[in-house]
Amino acid sequence: MPPIIEKDKCIGCHKCVDLCPVDVYGVQEKKGCPPVIRYPEECWHCNACVFDCPAKAIRLRVPAPLAMVFVDAPERKREN
Numbered sequence: 001m002p003p004i005i006e007k008d009k010c011i012g013c014h015k016c017v018d019l020c021p022v023d024v025y026g027v028q029e030k031k032g033c034p035p036v037i038r039y040p041e042e043c044w045h046c047n048a049c050v051f052d053c054p055a056k057a058i059r060l061r062v063p064a065p066l067a068m069v070f071v072d073a074p075e076r077k078r079e080n
């Protein structure tokens with residue numbers, strides 16, 4: 001299942017685009033816009049984008065069988 005981007009929180013930094021190992025995200029033409037979900041079925045729920053999004057704008061929908069072993073990304077304290 002693809003991640004959900006909360007567009008009102010997203011600052012359009014595209015960090016998620018750069019870090020996703022399977023290129024789920026794509027960039028929109030306009031700078032500063034939320035990314036698009038280009039390959040939704042490729043997400044393997046690694047949590048990297050959720051963990052590193054500076055705006056905490058990404059949520060994952062974890063399929064039920066996977067949810068039994070899934071652990072949410074811990075809240076990380078900002079270092080600056």
Ligand code: SF4
Binds near residue numbers: 033058
């Ligand atoms: S990392 Fe977060 S804030 Fe940056 S583009 Fe992706 S969803 Fe938006």
Ligand code: SF4
Binds near residue numbers: 003022060
């Ligand atoms: S959870 Fe992992 S695979 Fe899925 S969109 Fe985020 S970084 Fe990509």
